[in-house]
Amino acid sequence: MLENFSFRTIVEYLPLFGQGLVTTVWLSVLSFAGALAVGIVLAAMNLQRGRLFRVPAKAYIDAVRATPLLAQLYFLYFGLPRLGFVLPELVVGILALSLNSGAYVAEIIRAGILSIPRGQVEAGVASGMTYVQRMRLVILPQAFKVTIPPLLGQAIVLVKDSALLSLISVAELTRAGQLLASDRFMPAEGFITIAAFYLLLYYGLKGLAALSGRWLGLAGART
Amino acid sequence: MTNLSSKNGAGMIEFRGVNKWFGQLNVLKDITLSVEPREVVVVCGPSGSGKSTLIRCINGLETIRDGDLTVDGQRLGDPATNMTRLRTEIGFVFQSFNLYPHKTALENVTLAPIHVRKIPRTEAEKAGRELLAKVGLADKVDAYPAQLSGGQQQRVAIARCLGMRPKIMLFDEPTSALDPEMISEVLDVMVAVAEEGMTMMVVTHEMGFARKVAQRVVFMDAGAIVESGTPDEFFSNPKTDRSRAFLSKILRH
Numbered sequence: 001m002l003e004n005f006s007f008r009t010i011v012e013y014l015p016l017f018g019q020g021l022v023t024t025v026w027l028s029v030l031s032f033a034g035a036l037a038v039g040i041v042l043a044a045m046n047l048q049r050g051r052l053f054r055v056p057a058k059a060y061i062d063a064v065r066a067t068p069l070l071a072q073l074y075f076l077y078f079g080l081p082r083l084g085f086v087l088p089e090l091v092v093g094i095l096a097l098s099l100n101s102g103a104y105v106a107e108i109i110r111a112g113i114l115s116i117p118r119g120q121v122e123a124g125v126a127s128g129m130t131y132v133q134r135m136r137l138v139i140l141p142q143a144f145k146v147t148i149p150p151l152l153g154q155a156i157v158l159v160k161d162s163a164l165l166s167l168i169s170v171a172e173l174t175r176a177g178q179l180l181a182s183d184r185f186m187p188a189e190g191f192i193t194i195a196a197f198y199l200l201l202y203y204g205l206k207g208l209a210a211l212s213g214r215w216l217g218l219a220g221a222r223t
Numbered sequence: 224m225t226n227l228s229s230k231n232g233a234g235m236i237e238f239r240g241v242n243k244w245f246g247q248l249n250v251l252k253d254i255t256l257s258v259e260p261r262e263v264v265v266v267c268g269p270s271g272s273g274k275s276t277l278i279r280c281i282n283g284l285e286t287i288r289d290g291d292l293t294v295d296g297q298r299l300g301d302p303a304t305n306m307t308r309l310r311t312e313i314g315f316v317f318q319s320f321n322l323y324p325h326k327t328a329l330e331n332v333t334l335a336p337i338h339v340r341k342i343p344r345t346e347a348e349k350a351g352r353e354l355l356a357k358v359g360l361a362d363k364v365d366a367y368p369a370q371l372s373g374g375q376q377q378r379v380a381i382a383r384c385l386g387m388r389p390k391i392m393l394f395d396e397p398t399s400a401l402d403p404e405m406i407s408e409v410l411d412v413m414v415a416v417a418e419e420g421m422t423m424m425v426v427t428h429e430m431g432f433a434r435k436v437a438q439r440v441v442f443m444d445a446g447a448i449v450e451s452g453t454p455d456e457f458f459s460n461p462k463t464d465r466s467r468a469f470l471s472k473i474l475r476h
């Protein structure tokens with residue numbers, strides 16, 4: 001069985017996988033940055049007492065979570081041009097991942113903020129802090145620490161979801177595997193290799209989270 | 224007494240016919256109470272009688288439905304009153320301390336002075352160290368709250384309030400969450416603050432503290448002030464059945 005497995009072809013295609021890996025990494029980084037931006041804005045809207053901001057934020061989060069990412073991606077890729085917005089596929093891909101992941105990030109951030117005991121808010125209020133000062137000095141530094149593990153989980157999901165961008169011909173990691181599969185009829189080699197690379201990315205992210213956790217631990221955030 | 228700190232000739236804290244509801248529940252009933260500058264008032268009463276709500280109204284942690292509440296000459300709920308500004312003049316000590324867990328003892332004390340009072344960091348830190356020394360925690364400036372005992376945390380919390388140089392200090396059951404052996408270290412600090420002439424309202428059942436420093440004891444029940452008098456009057460000769468019943472329960476042991 002393994003005699004049919006061509007390590008040589010994998011080595012031959014390594015530059016292509018390398019390019020795909022690099023593309024997956026930087027488009028994931030950009031998308032996650034976008035997701036954080038979207039998530040922070042949505043979480044802030046969702047935490048307001050007035051319905052004016054809260055209702056649209058909740059509706060957005062529900063809509064994104066209720067529909068498949070693939071459908072959202074296809075809407076942006078095939079639907080938007082029909083409405084007059086023509087964007088390069090890479091931009092569409094990053095946009096789709098940011099908007100999708102942002103909804104989940106919003107809920108993670110909101111939960112993190114709500115996990116901070118009410119007494120912390122009151123201590124800030126009682127000492128004359130404004131809303132912004134309370135958030136910046138008291139709530140967010142504490143909330144940030146509890147959101148690191150779930151945000152890491154979301155980052156891992158985002159990296160794997162980025163594989164869907166191969167369907168709109170973005171030359172990322174999964175696309176490289178597809179090329180090997182279709183050019184040389186070697187799906188086993190192609191897809192086992194990309195699996196190995198995704199595993200590599202996963203451990204990279206885990207290491208990053210451990211580092212940030214230790215760094216935050218040194219900053220003394222214990223309870 | 225000078226009138227500098229209390230405009231309009233009124234008390235430092237002035238309740239006039241204050242009412243508050245939580246839904247259907249009338250938690251403060253027609254409260255009228257005046258606290259003079261440098262006066263120490265102890266508020267006691269059974270649980271659920273509205274004591275905490277009463278003092279939480281003073282710095283706007285709770286809002287009142289009707290009546291007048293004037294603090295340091297400023298009427299609460301008046302659009303002209305800058306609540307954030309007024310709060311810097313009012314220290315509030317919580318039952319559960321509410322120290323910032325991600326900040327050291329010194330940072331807890333200096334955070335608001337630096338960011339709210341805009342005092343330069345070096346100056347705030349110098350004052351903060353002095354305050355922590357004053358509450359007996361000179362060796363704990365760099366400790367995090369989780370590394371401190373309850374009594375130590377509450378003393379940091381008091382120092383945190385004093386760091387703002389407030390005109391008024393409010394204490395909401397400051398020793399109720401403490402192990403018995405830690406109560407006196409906190410009360411000692413409170414006595415020292417009172418003796419320096421701070422205007423204080425203290426919700427507590429520590430009758431020793433009341434006898435020592437309070438000019439007045441206010442007894443509340445079911446949202447109303449039932450009785451008020453000097454500690455001696457109140458403890459030796461309670462006038463109402465409800466205050467007698469209450470005292471017999473807390474003084475039994």
